[in-house]
Amino acid sequence: MPKSRIRKKADYTPPPAKQSTEIKLTSRSWVAPVMLALFLIGLAWIVIFYLTDGSLPIDAFGNWNIVIGFGFIAAGFGVSTQWK
Numbered sequence: 001m002p003k004s005r006i007r008k009k010a011d012y013t014p015p016p017a018k019q020s021t022e023i024k025l026t027s028r029s030w031v032a033p034v035m036l037a038l039f040l041i042g043l044a045w046i047v048i049f050y051l052t053d054g055s056l057p058i059d060a061f062g063n064w065n066i067v068i069g070f071g072f073i074a075a076g077f078g079v080s081t082q083w084k
Contacts, residue, residue, distance in 0.1 A: 028084060031082045032083065035079045038075045038076030042074075042075075045057055045065065046065075046069035046070070
């Protein structure tokens with residue numbers, strides 16, 4: 001019986017190493033303090049409104065003071081999207 005020829009396999013050569021690109025994150029040191037300040041202002045606005053039975057922070061706004069407090073909190077969440 002004839003013997004089959006043995007095929008020589010090519011030596012393994014690893015793929016070339018990829019050059020890593022460094023991601024540069026800009027420093028936004030103002031984001032965290034502004035975010036926390038907006039959260040605290042909103043919380044304080046709502047707490048003061050409830051503790052004073054609606055006479056503070058601005059009496060003329062009435063129950064809209066709650067919306068203003070939550071607006072500050074929402075703005076804090078908006079600023080938090082800039083945090084890297």
